[in-house]
Amino acid sequence: MRHSRSSGLRRSGLTVLTAVAAFALAAPTATATAAPAPAPAKPANPAAPAAGQPKLGDSCTPADLGKRYPYIKSTQVVPTITHFKGWYVTEGSTGSQTIETSTQTVVTVQVGLSANIQGGFQVELLGQVGGSLGLNVQMASSTTSSESKSISWDFRRPGYYALYEGTRKVTGQYGSLNCNRVDTGNGTYATKWVDGPESGSYTTYTTLEEGAVRCEDTVPAGSIMRKAQDLLDCGSPAATAKHHAGPVPSAKADQAKHDADNAATAAQSLKATQATRAAKPAPQAALDCRPGAYKIDVPGKPLNWSAPLLANDGIRLRESTFFSAHLDNWRLCNVTENNGVLEASLWNWGNGGCATIPANIANQEQAYLTTAACGEDDLQRFYIYRDVPGSPKIGLQNKYTGSMMGHDRYADGELIRQYTSGRQDGTGTYTLTGV
DSSP states (O other), X not given: OOOEEESSOOOSOOBOOOOOOOTTOSOTTSOOOOOOOOOXXXXXXXXXXXXXXXXXXXXXXXXXXXXXXXXXXXXXXXXXXXXXXXXXXOGGGOEEEEEEEEEOOOOBOEETTBOOOOSHHHHHHHHHHHHHHTOOBOOSSOBOOOSOXXXXXXXXXXXXXXXXXXXXXXXXXXXXEEEEEEEEETTEEEXXXXXXXXXEEEEEEBOBEEEEEETTOOOOTTXXXXXXXXXXXXXXXXXXXXXXXXXXXXXXHHHHHHHHHHHHHHHHHHHHHHHHHHHSOOOBOOOOBOSSOEEEEXXXXXXXXXXXXXXXXXXXXXXXXXXXXXXXXXEEEEEEEETTEEXXXXXXXXXXXXXXXXXXXXXXXXXXXXXXXXXXXXXXXXXXXXXXXXXXXXXXXXXXXXXXEXXXXXXXXXXXXXXXXXXXXXXXXXXXXXX
């Protein structure tokens, strides 16, 4: 019998207390649990989507232009030790002991560049990951504990032990299904679900497991327990020498922690660099705009996108009038096209700014769209998905956040916002109407 506690506050996460150090190590009341081997790294099949989700190449409708769906490109499951301590038990030191383990590594749930899991796209993506692997994975903002952790264990045999807590770290690549026009040959087009330009990597983890294991024990390959046993470095001189009861350093565990710390430092440095760049004004862009201007209308209705007069306001649905002062007129600038998907900056004729998601709220679901001085900034770049030629209907996606543009309800003054999965009721489809 044993229990554990953290020496400090724990962040949110799934925790299960399992008697995983079986093989007569614990008291007779403990239950032996052999952890299943992890799923190997493998490519995922984009033609096998989640239930009810379209697959690559399926037909879509104009109402789908403002939507997107995630799909898994690859998955890898790796047993990961989050807390560890090498401990020597002598004949005279068996019985119940409480041992302080040190943090070995910290695993954070992340989709793309964001650890702020709040959008439908992110949650659906992580749900697909868990479903495809048959594992219970974290689907919300979460991280394993960075605090030291005390584990109590009833030792019945002498030996060199690993006291540990661990999980299965799940990583991989994801893609995005978007609806767009596709050239079917002979001058004909159709709207189909295509592999969108927005993609990235993800990280999550499974239920936490803790326990103790000796060098002498036979444990399942690929299990968390086996990973802890490997960190003991059982063939090393430190492991094979006789010791007094107590801690034994492991060079292998120290190196693994060093590598994990370096990776975490590099990730933090990247985030700091990105935050610094986002905080600085983007350098002024020399815009090459297409001739003509457009209104971005709600199909068949009078309201359309109107840029703000005030810097702290957002782009809102308004009705065009004599007093609109070109705030409802937009030009497509620095336009490129890849596989039929346009990419452009949206320059407003009325205030001279470019449509953008504010950098300080770009990671938030339903962040509003506004305008700012035009610059070289992916927050000001938008993918434009189009209906078949002859139809002006479009969907818009921010390049940096990957989110689709839409509005919560049809009403005068309603803000245009970003939605990670788009508006599933079709209100993310707009009309690009020439002025």
